Amino acid sequence: MNPTIHSVTQRIIDRSRASRQDYLGRMNELAAQSPQRGALSCSNLAHGFAACGQDDKDTLKLMNKANVAMVSAYNDMLSAHQPYAGFPDIIREAAHGMGSAAQFAGGTPAMCDGVTQGQPGMELSLFSRDTIAMSTAVALSHNMFDATLLLGICDKIVPGLLIGALSFGYLPTVLVPAGPMPSGLPNKEKQRIRQLYAEGKVGKEELLEAESKSYHSPGTCTFYGTANSNQLLVEVMGLHLPGAAFFHPNTPMRDQLTRAATEQVIRLSRPQGGALGLGDMVDEKSIVNALVALLVTGGSTNHTLHWVAIARAAGIIIDWNDYAELSSVVPSMTRIYPNGEEDVNAFHEAGGTPFMIGELLNKGLLHNDVETVVGHGLERYTQMPALESGKLVWRPATTKSLRPDVLSSAAEPFAPDGGLKVLEGNLGRGVIKVSAVAQEHHRVEAPAVIFNDQNELKAAFDAGELNKDCVVIVRFQGPQSNGMPELHKLTPYLGVLQDKGYKVALVTDGRMSGASGKVPAAIHVYPEASAGGPLARVQDGDRVCLDADKGSLSVDIDEAEFASRELARPDLSGYQRGFGRELFGWMRHAVSTPEEGASIFGNQPL
Incomplete structure (x- = not known):
C-alpha cells in the first residue's frame, strides 16, 4: 500500500473512532430487529401491502422473503433521470423471479444545475441534497423493507440518496445508474x-x-462534471455492480444490469442469509478509495463538499487536508472535458472504471480489502460486463488503455498528482482544481475587482472594465448568503480575458463544480462573506495573490488596517424570496461550513 494512502486512512480511522463506533452501534441495534416488517402490527402491515397484488401480499406475509424498496429520483424533464421511468417494472419482474417483492417506496426531488444555472432556482440546488436525504429517510421509514435500490445519478441526488440511506445503513443497498447519453457536439x-x-x-x-x-437525448450529460463523478466514485466504492456506470440508457445492457442489481441486493438481504448493510460497506477505506478516484480523474470539486457529508452520515470525519495529501501522491490518469476534449463515453471505451481500478490496485493506491455489493475485495471491480447470447457476464477488463489520449496507465500518467489543492491565507480557506489550469496560470497576483452578485460581472465585461490583469472576487455566494450556487456562467467571460493575454483568477465563496476549467479559481472560500469572513473586507484595487503551488490565498495589506475595515453588507433580500427561496431560509441559517460538508445536519457526524 502506498504509505501516504495508508497514513491518511489511518488518520481518518483514528479521528473517527468514537463517531464511527456510535454509528455502527446504532445500525447493529436496528439490524437486530430484522426482518423489519415483522415488528409491524397486523394493521400496519395490511396498510403496507394493501395496493399489492395477491402474490406480493402472500410474499410479504412471510418474513423469510425479501421486500426491496425502490427510492427514485425519476422525472421526465431531466435527461439523466427520464430513463428511470421503466426501471420499476424491470425491478419488480426481477424480484418476482427471486421469489421476492419490490415496492416503490418513494420519490425524491431531482433538479438540474444545467437548467437552473445562473437562475434563481440554482440557489436551492445545494440544499436539495439534504432535502433528498430527508426524502429518502421518509421513503424508508415505513419499516417494510429488507433491502434498498437507489435510483439517482446527478449532482446532489446521489449524495442525498446516500446520506438518507445511511440512516438505514443496516439494509443492503445498491445504487442503480441509468447511464450517459451518446456523445453529441464535441x-x-x-x-x-x-x-x-x-x-x-x-x-x-x-x-x-x-x-x-x-x-440531445435521454441520459446524463457526457462531460465529466458532478453527475459522472458521482457514478465513478460510487463504483469505486463498490456500491454499483462492476462496470455499470457508463453504459447508455434504454439498451439491453442497461436493462440487464438493472435486473442483476435487483437480484444481487436480494441475495444480500437478511431473508437470504446476508449480514452486511450499506453502513458496513461505506467505511473509512471505501471513502478513501472514493477520494483517490476523484483525484485521479480530476473530478468535480463539488465532492469536497458532498463526500464530506456522506462520510459524516456514516460516522466518518474527513477534511480538505485529507484530499490535498492524497492528491499529492495519486497520478492524473484522465483527460475528460473540462480537463480534456473527450467525454465519459470515450473514457468508457478506453477501458473505463474497471481498467482504472486495476491500475490503481496494482500501484497500491486503492484499498482492496473492502466490502462491496458483490463480495469482499475491490479486485472484483476490474471486470467489465458483457452480453453473451443475451446473458449478462463479466470479463476481465483490458490490461491496456484503448485510448491512451483519454485514459492513461498509472505508470505513465498525464501528471504526477491529482491537481486538487487547499488554499489558505488572510482571505480564508478554500480549494482549487488545477488539473486543467496551465502551469503559467497557477500563480496570479493582480488588483482585486469586487462583485457582490454574479450578474454584475457580465455588465463589467461588456463595458470593457475587465480588460486588464485582475483577481475577480465574487462574494456573498456562500451557503449562508444565497445557498451557494454554482457560478458556471462566469467561465466563458473569464476564459475570454485569459485568452486575450490578461492574468486573471477567480476567488469566491461560491461553487464552480465539475466545470472548473482553465481559469484558476479559488472556490468554497470560508469563512464566507455573510459570516463576516475576510472577503467582506476586500476592496477594489487591493493586491490579491492566488498561488496554487504554495497553497496561499492572500491580500497584501497591513493586518491592523485590514481588520479595522468595515464589513461590506449588501442587501441580500433579493436572493432570499421568490422561486421558493423563502422556504429554505432556515437552511441558510443552519448550514455548516464547506469543509464540514455545507450541510444542514450540523458540523458533527449524524
Whole structure:
C-alpha cells in the first residue's frame, strides 16, 4: 500500500473512532430487529401491502422473503433521470423471479444545475441534497423493507440518496445508474461557441443550436462534471455492480444490469442469509478509495463538499487536508472535458472504471480489502460486463488503455498528482482544481475587482472594465448568503480575458463544480462573506495573490488596517424570496461550513 494512502486512512480511522463506533452501534441495534416488517402490527402491515397484488401480499406475509424498496429520483424533464421511468417494472419482474417483492417506496426531488444555472432556482440546488436525504429517510421509514435500490445519478441526488440511506445503513443497498447519453457536439466546439457568444460574435440562436446538439437525448450529460463523478466514485466504492456506470440508457445492457442489481441486493438481504448493510460497506477505506478516484480523474470539486457529508452520515470525519495529501501522491490518469476534449463515453471505451481500478490496485493506491455489493475485495471491480447470447457476464477488463489520449496507465500518467489543492491565507480557506489550469496560470497576483452578485460581472465585461490583469472576487455566494450556487456562467467571460493575454483568477465563496476549467479559481472560500469572513473586507484595487503551488490565498495589506475595515453588507433580500427561496431560509441559517460538508445536519457526524 502506498504509505501516504495508508497514513491518511489511518488518520481518518483514528479521528473517527468514537463517531464511527456510535454509528455502527446504532445500525447493529436496528439490524437486530430484522426482518423489519415483522415488528409491524397486523394493521400496519395490511396498510403496507394493501395496493399489492395477491402474490406480493402472500410474499410479504412471510418474513423469510425479501421486500426491496425502490427510492427514485425519476422525472421526465431531466435527461439523466427520464430513463428511470421503466426501471420499476424491470425491478419488480426481477424480484418476482427471486421469489421476492419490490415496492416503490418513494420519490425524491431531482433538479438540474444545467437548467437552473445562473437562475434563481440554482440557489436551492445545494440544499436539495439534504432535502433528498430527508426524502429518502421518509421513503424508508415505513419499516417494510429488507433491502434498498437507489435510483439517482446527478449532482446532489446521489449524495442525498446516500446520506438518507445511511440512516438505514443496516439494509443492503445498491445504487442503480441509468447511464450517459451518446456523445453529441464535441466539447471543444461547444466551448468555442460559448466564448463567441460571451464576446457578442454569435447570437442566441447559434448558441441554443450548439447547446441542443450537446444535450440531445435521454441520459446524463457526457462531460465529466458532478453527475459522472458521482457514478465513478460510487463504483469505486463498490456500491454499483462492476462496470455499470457508463453504459447508455434504454439498451439491453442497461436493462440487464438493472435486473442483476435487483437480484444481487436480494441475495444480500437478511431473508437470504446476508449480514452486511450499506453502513458496513461505506467505511473509512471505501471513502478513501472514493477520494483517490476523484483525484485521479480530476473530478468535480463539488465532492469536497458532498463526500464530506456522506462520510459524516456514516460516522466518518474527513477534511480538505485529507484530499490535498492524497492528491499529492495519486497520478492524473484522465483527460475528460473540462480537463480534456473527450467525454465519459470515450473514457468508457478506453477501458473505463474497471481498467482504472486495476491500475490503481496494482500501484497500491486503492484499498482492496473492502466490502462491496458483490463480495469482499475491490479486485472484483476490474471486470467489465458483457452480453453473451443475451446473458449478462463479466470479463476481465483490458490490461491496456484503448485510448491512451483519454485514459492513461498509472505508470505513465498525464501528471504526477491529482491537481486538487487547499488554499489558505488572510482571505480564508478554500480549494482549487488545477488539473486543467496551465502551469503559467497557477500563480496570479493582480488588483482585486469586487462583485457582490454574479450578474454584475457580465455588465463589467461588456463595458470593457475587465480588460486588464485582475483577481475577480465574487462574494456573498456562500451557503449562508444565497445557498451557494454554482457560478458556471462566469467561465466563458473569464476564459475570454485569459485568452486575450490578461492574468486573471477567480476567488469566491461560491461553487464552480465539475466545470472548473482553465481559469484558476479559488472556490468554497470560508469563512464566507455573510459570516463576516475576510472577503467582506476586500476592496477594489487591493493586491490579491492566488498561488496554487504554495497553497496561499492572500491580500497584501497591513493586518491592523485590514481588520479595522468595515464589513461590506449588501442587501441580500433579493436572493432570499421568490422561486421558493423563502422556504429554505432556515437552511441558510443552519448550514455548516464547506469543509464540514455545507450541510444542514450540523458540523458533527449524524
